[in-house]
Amino acid sequence: MDVIRTEGLCKTFYTGFLRKKIPAVVDLNLTVKENEIFGFLGPNGAGKTTTIKLLMGLIYPTSGRAWVLGRDYREVDIRKEIGFLPENPYFYEYLTGGEFLNFYGQLFGLTKMEREKRIEELLDLVGLREAKDLQLRKYSKGMIQRLGIAQALINDPRLAIFDEPVSGLDPLGRKEIRDVLLRLKDEGKTVFFSTHIIPDVEMICDRVGILNKGKMVAVGKIDELIRTGSKFTEITVTGLSREGLEELEKLRLKVKQLGDKVLVTAEGDEKVNQAVDLIKGRGGRLISLIPHKETLEEIFIKEMGVKH
Numbered sequence: 001m002d003v004i005r006t007e008g009l010c011k012t013f014y015t016g017f018l019r020k021k022i023p024a025v026v027d028l029n030l031t032v033k034e035n036e037i038f039g040f041l042g043p044n045g046a047g048k049t050t051t052i053k054l055l056m057g058l059i060y061p062t063s064g065r066a067w068v069l070g071r072d073y074r075e076v077d078i079r080k081e082i083g084f085l086p087e088n089p090y091f092y093e094y095l096t097g098g099e100f101l102n103f104y105g106q107l108f109g110l111t112k113m114e115r116e117k118r119i120e121e122l123l124d125l126v127g128l129r130e131a132k133d134l135q136l137r138k139y140s141k142g143m144i145q146r147l148g149i150a151q152a153l154i155n156d157p158r159l160a161i162f163d164e165p166v167s168g169l170d171p172l173g174r175k176e177i178r179d180v181l182l183r184l185k186d187e188g189k190t191v192f193f194s195t196h197i198i199p200d201v202e203m204i205c206d207r208v209g210i211l212n213k214g215k216m217v218a219v220g221k222i223d224e225l226i227r228t229g230s231k232f233t234e235i236t237v238t239g240l241s242r243e244g245l246e247e248l249e250k251l252r253l254k255v256k257q258l259g260d261k262v263l264v265t266a267e268g269d270e271k272v273n274q275a276v277d278l279i280k281g282r283g284g285r286l287i288s289l290i291p292h293k294e295t296l297e298e299i300f301i302k303e304m305g306v307k308h
């Protein structure tokens, strides 16, 4: 079963006196599978929050259809099985962390006993046990973000939808959030989160979708996305004769002298093999052979249509 599925989902906003048309989400076809961590990547204004609001039923699509946990996304019942962290969560700052979670537990109709047990579990999960009795105004940004996640999980949802859970956090704070997301996956849950921080996606996501100007411009497993990128290999050699160098150039390989070393750049496996055979045949010594793959960041920037 697809945990999230959209077909031709569109949302167009009309703003201002002239009703200027803003296509925020354009013909989006998205699938998120059971128990995967899906990273929804895109620059500011790409339409990530709009997509999430559509899935949560907070705004209505201009056209298209969507299913969450196998049911039409408009069915109110399924919200009970979704944990949601909005982009800019608001917290009443004079409550303590424990009181705040208790309040949400009551909203979800948990009994006092259930709440006590669940709140302890959640504080452990997000590493806030020590901060249970601290007022939220004394929480750091990272602690607030983790509390937001705990709140989103109060109902033990099957699906977590988090809008920018790592925004504004330092590297340690980001790692803590990544660890929480991985733990949710271990517990068998499905995680869908938006971000514009590429390394976080590379580290924990099973699949990633790149959104730009409302359109999904790339989607897949990270290694698949990277594999489709162009590859080249840098070979460093010493002790190669002049004739050897000339023969490498004849193979139409890029050859560059660096002091007593030579840097050869080859594209594609066949060229790499040819170069290595030639180097060995001519008494050259291989120092290193480094394949370069396109990084997710390079793919991201390319898909954004920016030249670099």
Ligand SMILES: Nc1ncnc2c1ncn2[C@@H]1O[C@H](COP(=O)(O)OP(=O)(O)OP(=O)(O)O)[C@@H](O)[C@H]1O
Pocket: 013, 014, 015, 022, 023, 024, 042, 043, 044, 045, 046, 047, 048, 049, 050, 051, 087, 196
């Ligand atoms: N209520 C609204 N009325 C008019 N335009 C809107 C509204 N909400 C969003 N938009 C526009 O839709 C586009 C997508 O916005 P959205 O907030 O979904 O992007 P995002 O990918 O979440 O960006 P960010 O990374 O900055 O959070 C933007 O051009 C935004 O200005």
Ligand SMILES: [Mg+2]
Pocket: 048, 049, 050, 087, 163
């Ligand atoms: Mg957003």
